[in-house]
Structures are given as structure tokens and as C-alpha cells.
Amino acid sequence: MKRLTPRPLDADSFRPFGEVIEPDNATEIRLINNGTTTRFHDIAPVDVASGGGHALISIFRGKPFALPLDISMLERHPLGSQAFMPLDARPYLVVVAPDEGGQPGEPVAFLASGKQGVSYAKGTWHHPLISLEDMSDFLVVDRGGTGSNLVEFFLPEPVRIEAE
Amino acid sequence: MKRLTPRPLDADSFRPFGEVIEPDNATEIRLINNGTTTRFHDIAPVDVASGGGHALISIFRGKPFALPLDISMLERHPLGSQAFMPLDARPYLVVVAPDEGGQPGEPVAFLASGKQGVSYAKGTWHHPLISLEDMSDFLVVDRGGTGSNLVEFFLPEPVRIEAE
Numbered sequence: 001m002k003r004l005t006p007r008p009l010d011a012d013s014f015r016p017f018g019e020v021i022e023p024d025n026a027t028e029i030r031l032i033n034n035g036t037t038t039r040f041h042d043i044a045p046v047d048v049a050s051g052g053g054h055a056l057i058s059i060f061r062g063k064p065f066a067l068p069l070d071i072s073m074l075e076r077h078p079l080g081s082q083a084f085m086p087l088d089a090r091p092y093l094v095v096v097a098p099d100e101g102g103q104p105g106e107p108v109a110f111l112a113s114g115k116q117g118v119s120y121a122k123g124t125w126h127h128p129l130i131s132l133e134d135m136s137d138f139l140v141v142d143r144g145g146t147g148s149n150l151v152e153f154f155l156p157e158p159v160r161i162e163a164e
Numbered sequence: 165m166k167r168l169t170p171r172p173l174d175a176d177s178f179r180p181f182g183e184v185i186e187p188d189n190a191t192e193i194r195l196i197n198n199g200t201t202t203r204f205h206d207i208a209p210v211d212v213a214s215g216g217g218h219a220l221i222s223i224f225r226g227k228p229f230a231l232p233l234d235i236s237m238l239e240r241h242p243l244g245s246q247a248f249m250p251l252d253a254r255p256y257l258v259v260v261a262p263d264e265g266g267q268p269g270e271p272v273a274f275l276a277s278g279k280q281g282v283s284y285a286k287g288t289w290h291h292p293l294i295s296l297e298d299m300s301d302f303l304v305v306d307r308g309g310t311g312s313n314l315v316e317f318f319l320p321e322p323v324r325i326e327a328e
Binding site for chain 2: 021022023026032033034036037038039040041042043044045046048049054055056057058059060061062063065083085087089115117119128129137139140141144
């Protein structure tokens with residue numbers, strides 16, 4: 001079985017798949033509200049207009065997984081981006097893969113800290129939410145509207161994610 | 165000077181001003197990802213399309229305020245909703261007012277818990293971010309795009325927000 005060890009999540013490594021949501025990754029930093037607030041502006045695009053879509057705010061509550069973890073499916077949303085921001089400051093796993101002719105290529109695993117969100121770019125292959133340690137809530141910004149926005153791909157062979 | 169004591173934030177009291185972002189306030193609850201995730205679906209609309217706008221994800225970092233606090237200005241965003249979700253699990257103050265002929269009417273103050281976000285409906289009069297206790301981060305979903313999306317109104321007399 002293929003084995004994969006998560007590497008720490010950082011914005012540069014993740015860029016082919018989307019954006020890391022953290023202050024360091026802002027397009028611009030503005031002091032607003034009479035100097036009492038710093039706005040880390042436009043960290044991630046919300047790309048949901050395909051097919052007449054609109055953005056939604058939801059909360060996902062994920063059961064925790066333990067490593068090693070065998071995964072056998074990746075999914076993608078062809079009509080919109082999907083952003084996750086942890087609300088319980090707990091780390092979680094992010095598994096993504098480049099697209100290769102309409103199928104996921106080699107998966108990559110990242111360990112996100114409890115202060116890092118991710119926004120999957122439209123059409124990015126990713127594993128569904130993998131919380132760690134305890135039940136964890138995430139704020140989710142994704143697409144509402146008509147149209148088929150979920151594609152699942154079952155891997156020919158499972159991949160084992162294991163701690164170092 | 166007018167005095168105002170915050171009341172605990174709840175979805176019903178806040179409805180004239182927008183939505184409280186918490187699981188209880190979801191439009192629909194769905195079990196997804198093979199039963200490992202609960203999706204509290206469509207808690208708050210992202211209403212940013214006016215004038216060709218689009219949604220942005222940013223982080224606001226707010227300096228803490230202490231009570232009593234005198235406020236003298238309310239603002240509104242005529243072209244879009246603006247949602248705040250606390251990322252540090254700390255309480256904060258929400259001050260809003262109904263519109264009365266293009267000006268804010270009587271302000272209302274709410275104490276939000278560190279688990280409650282708020283989405284101000286498009287055009288809702290509100291005070292800029294009021295963090296409490298310590299420097300606090302919030303995920304913000306609001307409008308990007310051209311057009312004039314900020315109106316400020318200076319109150320004829322300041323209002324004092326005080327603890328009970």
C-alpha cells in the first residue's frame with residue numbers, strides 16, 4: 001500500500017491547490033476602524049459564480065480520525081471553491097491531489113495547524129474533512145445553487161496516511 | 165449621556181439586523197462524508213452581488229476595548245453583507261441600530277460569545293469591531309468590487325455602553 005506522511009502546511013506548497021487562510025497570506029494589510037483593527041485583506045477568493053452560484057456560510061462538525069488512516073476516495077467541486085477555517089484551534093489533515101486528465105494524480109498530505117484555514121480552488125481534488133484529536137467545528141464558505149458540484153473518485157488502491 | 169447595557173446575543177433578537185452564525189441557526193442539518201461530518205447548512209447568506217461585487221475572505225485582528233465604552237459613530241455597507249466569525253473563542257460586543265429614514269435609530273448592544281459569529285445584512289447600521297479581553301482575530305466574509313460601500317454616521321450625542 002502507498003504510504004504518505006503529512007508535511008506542515010504552508011502557503012507556497014499549497015498554492016497549486018488553493019490558498020492557506022492565515023494573516024501572512026493576505027493580499028494587502030490595512031489599518032482600519034480608527035487604528036483599532038488590522039484588516040488582513042483578501043486572503044482567499046470565493047470563486048462560486050459558475051452556473052449562477054452564490055456563496056453560503058455553513059459550519060462543518062467533523063468526527064476525529066486517528067493515524068494511520070487509509071483513504072480510498074477523493075472528491076472535487078467543479079463549480080466552486082470551498083474554504084474551511086478551524087473554530088476550535090485544533091490541527092487537521094488536508095489531503096489533495098493534482099488533476100491528471102480528469103482524475104486525481106499522486107496525493108499530497110498536509111498537517112494544518114488550528115490557526116490555518118484552507119480554500120480549495122474550484123475543481124481541486126481533495127479528501128473530505130479529516131479532523132484530528134477531538135470533534136472539531138469549521139466555518140465553511142462554499143457554493144450554493146443548482147448544478148452538479150460534486151465528483152467522487154475511488155482510488156484503485158488505498159493510500160495510508162501515517163505519522164512520521 | 166444615553167446608556168446601554170448589552171444583552172446576550174441570540175438569533176431571534178438579532179434577526180432584524182442579520183444572522184447569528186452558530187450551528188443552531190442552520191437552514192438544514194445534513195450528515196455528509198460517510199457520516200463523519202455534520203453540515204450545518206446555509207447559516208448566513210453572503211449578499212454581495214450588488215454593483216457587480218464578489219465575496220472576499222479576510223481576517224480582522226481587533227484591539228480589545230474595556231467597558232464602559234462611549235461610541236459616537238455607526239457605519240453601514242450599502243452594497244453588501246459582512247460576516248464576522250471569532251477565531252479565538254473570546255466574547256465581543258455587537259452594536260447595531262435599525263434604519264430610520266437613512267439614519268440609525270436607537271442603538272442596541274449584544275454580547276456575543278466566542279462561539280457566535282454575526283452576519284450584518286446589507287445596509288445594517290453597526291459599530292466597527294469591538295473585541296473584548298484581548299487582541300482577537302475574526303474571519304470576515306464581505307464584499308469586494310467597485311462602488312461606494314461605506315457610509316458613516318456620527319451620533320449627535322455619544323452613547324455609553326456599560327456592563328450591568
